[in-house]
Amino acid sequence: MTRQLTRRALASCAVLVAAGATLAGCGGQNQPSATSSETPAATTSADNSLAALVPDAIRADGKIRIGTDASYAPNEFLDVDGRTVIGMDVELYDAIAGKLGLEVDWVPAQFGDIIPGVQSGKYEAGVSSFTINPEREQQALMISYFNSPIQWVTQKGNPKKVSIDNACGLRIGVQKDTVEVPDLQDRSKKCTDAGKPAITLDQYPGQDTVTSNLVTGKDDAMTADLPIAVYAVKQSQGKLELLGEPYGNAPYGIVVGKDQAKFAEAIQKATQAIIDDGGYDEILRKWGNEKGAITSEQVQVNPSTP
Known part of the structure; x- marks a missing residue:
């Protein structure tokens, strides 16, 4: 995440969720396990x-x-x-x-x-x-x-024409207590200081909800740590894409x-x-x-x- 005081993944409608749950109405497909027998974890002996x-x-x-x-x-x-x-x-x-x-x-x-x-x-x-x-x-x-x-993510094709540097008036999903929250708050203040509408920060307890609400269109974009954003896009079956370059x-x-x-x-x-x-x-x-x-x-x- 880049998590802040506290921070956060992903899912597409078809896979929802890193948390292992299936999103209602998405066809009941589960995300494949990441613990594949073909790629075992490294083993470590005690020192x-x-x-x-x-x-x-x-x-x-x-x-x-x-x-x-x-x-x-x-x-x-x-x-x-x-x-x-x-x-x-x-x-x-x-x-x-x-x-x-x-x-x-x-x-x-x-x-x-x-x-x-x-x-x-x-x-x-x-x-x-x-x-x-x-x-x-x-x-x-x-x-x-x-x-x-930090990395931003939008729906495929960026239908809301989200710009990282000008997201004024848009709804951006983010996990509560993460470093992405103050980053968005600072960007929102720049909007209002310029006489533009504030960014609406939709804060959720879990990153799984952040991602699913972007997939369904409730939010216009989301921000998360780079590994989480990249994985979310890969698991979205073409529904999401990365926006711009990572920063920080x-x-x-x-x-x-x-x-x-x-x-x-x-x-x-x-x-x-x-x-x-x-x-x-x-x-x-x-x-x-x-x-x-x-x-x-x-x-x-x-x-x-x-």
Whole structure:
């Protein structure tokens, strides 16, 4: 997404939804599973030196409990069984956890509830395409692992003649609590300052709803993180297209509690390890997101904070 304080996928009428649900009235076709036996996830063996960095309280049960918004394909979404969380972020963090000798318990949650859940101890980490920004870094520790710009999407042929720089008077769909929201608010203010109609921001809890409402024409365009936008178009069976070029370059971060500096260090080093051994690139290639790759030197804890 490029998600803001909190952020987000996709679907076409025929596939609706990354969340694994079928859109009523769309012929009952399900989105194919992204966990194909032809493209298995990279496997990761534990590194004892990295595993030793994990705090005892987290290592005790051999699992990490992760909060995630499973509506944000292809990064995190529900498989066709409606229960299993899959996606790029899922495979990346599974590989990171594997380096630490841990398994992952993926818990679907509303995006805006994840950081508070990490703060309260409900989750031991949050992995949900969180954009790193100073406000979030005041709430948690964030370990960078990917970069994503913002991308606009319209119906095929752009029937409403949407322009990224002049969407005044149009309805634009966006996921609540994402970085796309203030971007649209700034663009809307430019409209009203120029004496033009404001942009109507249609904000929805899940990216699946954002995408389906664009497919059905309720909204004139949508904005989302680049991987989500590209995947939405691919899954739309020709109903959607990308609009213009992506812009911005927002880093994604894994979220842990402010008091978990040792755990953050363990995740940082494990992330660097999967980059160094090639597993990271393998996962990004599988999901078509190579352009967002970062180097092991760019993996940092709270990189926006001096």
